[in-house]
Amino acid sequence: xxxxxxxxxxxxxxxxxxLRMALEIVDYQCLEADNIRxxxxxxxxxxxxxVLLDWMLPGGSGIELLRRLKRNDNTRDLPVVMLTAKTTEDxxxxxLDVGADDYITKPFKPRELIARVRALLRRSTGVEAEERLQVxxxxxxxxxxxxxxxxxxLTMSPTEFRLLQFFMSHPERAYTRNQLLDQVWGVNVxxxxxxxxxxxxxxxxxxxxxxxxxxxxIQTVRGTGYRFxxxxxxx
Amino acid sequence: xxxxxxxxxxxxxxxxxxLRMALEIVDYQCLEADNIRxxxxxxxxxxxxxVLLDWMLPGGSGIELLRRLKRNDNTRDLPVVMLTAKTTEDxxxxxLDVGADDYITKPFKPRELIARVRALLRRSTGVEAEERLQVxxxxxxxxxxxxxxxxxxLTMSPTEFRLLQFFMSHPERAYTRNQLLDQVWGVNVxxxxxxxxxxxxxxxxxxxxxxxxxxxxIQTVRGTGYRFxxxxxxx
DNA sequence: CATCACTGTCATTATTCTGTAATAATCCAC
DNA sequence: GTGGATTATTACAGAATAATGACAGTGATG
Numbered sequence: 112x113x114x115x116x117x118x119x120x121x122x123x124x125x126x127x128x129x130l131r132m133a134l135e136i137v138d139y140q141c142l143e144a145d146n147i148r149x150x151x152x153x154x155x156x157x158x159x160x161x162v163l164l165d166w167m168l169p170g171g172s173g174i175e176l177l178r179r180l181k182r183n184d185n186t187r188d189l190p191v192v193m194l195t196a197k198t199t200e201d202x203x204x205x206x207l208d209v210g211a212d213d214y215i216t217k218p219f220k221p222r223e224l225i226a227r228v229r230a231l232l233r234r235s236t237g238v239e240a241e242e243r244l245q246v247x248x249x250x251x252x253x254x255x256x257x258x259x260x261x262x263x264x265l266t267m268s269p270t271e272f273r274l275l276q277f278f279m280s281h282p283e284r285a286y287t288r289n290q291l292l293d294q295v296w297g298v299n300v301x302x303x304x305x306x307x308x309x310x311x312x313x314x315x316x317x318x319x320x321x322x323x324x325x326x327x328x329i330q331t332v333r334g335t336g337y338r339f340x341x342x343x344x345x346x
Numbered sequence: 347x348x349x350x351x352x353x354x355x356x357x358x359x360x361x362x363x364x365l366r367m368a369l370e371i372v373d374y375q376c377l378e379a380d381n382i383r384x385x386x387x388x389x390x391x392x393x394x395x396x397v398l399l400d401w402m403l404p405g406g407s408g409i410e411l412l413r414r415l416k417r418n419d420n421t422r423d424l425p426v427v428m429l430t431a432k433t434t435e436d437x438x439x440x441x442l443d444v445g446a447d448d449y450i451t452k453p454f455k456p457r458e459l460i461a462r463v464r465a466l467l468r469r470s471t472g473v474e475a476e477e478r479l480q481v482x483x484x485x486x487x488x489x490x491x492x493x494x495x496x497x498x499x500l501t502m503s504p505t506e507f508r509l510l511q512f513f514m515s516h517p518e519r520a521y522t523r524n525q526l527l528d529q530v531w532g533v534n535v536x537x538x539x540x541x542x543x544x545x546x547x548x549x550x551x552x553x554x555x556x557x558x559x560x561x562x563x564i565q566t567v568r569g570t571g572y573r574f575x576x577x578x579x580x581x
Numbered sequence: 582c583a584t585c586a587c588t589g590t591c592a593t594t595a596t597t598c599t600g601t602a603a604t605a606a607t608c609c610a611c
Numbered sequence: 612g613t614g615g616a617t618t619a620t621t622a623c624a625g626a627a628t629a630a631t632g633a634c635a636g637t638g639a640t641g
Contacts, residue, residue, distance in 0.1 A: 292465075302588090312631065332491050343498070430586070
């Protein structure tokens, strides 16, 4: 596996140094930022695999950055670990609610930090997102976040895209609505099961244009959920 | 899917009632305990699928029970949702550290409660049979939930699928209708014995297409029930 | 501020599945 | 062969499940 990069966001150089040292010992690359603006630039630019985000920052609280990241489709899956002082425990609650993936209270043991970073990075498969997936004339390009059918670009919403991407990277397998919620929406998201149906319908609609109908690739598995399959589907 | 059971641990009857009502509306079974000792008994006895655990309890704080559960291999995977008052946010931290899976601060909206309970339960669904079973040209694939005969996909209802799946994983053995009801329909389901006949009939019909007839694999054992067998069956 | 795209939820409709009962067919012991 | 018991088949109503259309809330955008 290729080397992973961690972005450290903290305004105290001493803390940053400490973190960098701990992380580099176990072979993570590090980026550093001491404010929100710089952090955002590095996220876009340096494509880190994980962010360590201090709570108390000049020029915008950490929660602001967190919210911004979770709102944007490109950065939603980027794991964020909050760094908090012992006294700011109510922030932890807010942070977790906004979508932080984990938190560590200062002062923390490097061992513990590493363990949590590892655990989170293990969870994010990462690789498949960039893949180019193709079935017949249907192409999903993870990099450009684009779908095309017979050369023509299809437009679809972000959720539809992620759903299609997931399906195409796990074809020929039936998924329950709950499994899809976990995989496509994320594990700490609370939405109704039936919402999946609606997005399936929207995706199916998107997979049709005047000439082609690829909506049959997404099959209903009664009593279970849905399945992406090109077996025996005339296109 | 079979009904799920939630254990409510709270010393205030009013809260318990409220929780029970909210949960029962959406078809969860409920157990109740107003102290740690009783809660533990019910966990061992009633095998709930999830625990709602109030923090402030007479006779031992909730964290004690939580710690105990997370230490024991048998109960470690039992999801626990903490119920906390607004003012005890530092407890949330400790709770999450000890291993609570989620928390809700009182007062909470029933909707939110249900959403979180659902989200946790949807992850803990038991492992399903996903193996691939094959007899001659008949293939049952648990993963894709699909049956194919000589390469062509067969369509059948969910019950037929489960019935066939059961038969193929327990071949060469006669089962009574009641045994089949227990194994395929589930133990606490009451349906007429004769209903099995009808489903056998439907399954047999599904196992035929224009060219093949695999319906003979399902044999009637007069006076007993049915058997799946490929011995001496010309296909 | 107005508008637009997106999302989640609900109400309604459409479709499929299931259990049951009624009837026909088959089997087996005598 | 006959009769009683067992199984097969069919039809049907109601239950369960999925598809669809509409709507409101939320941000994003200009």
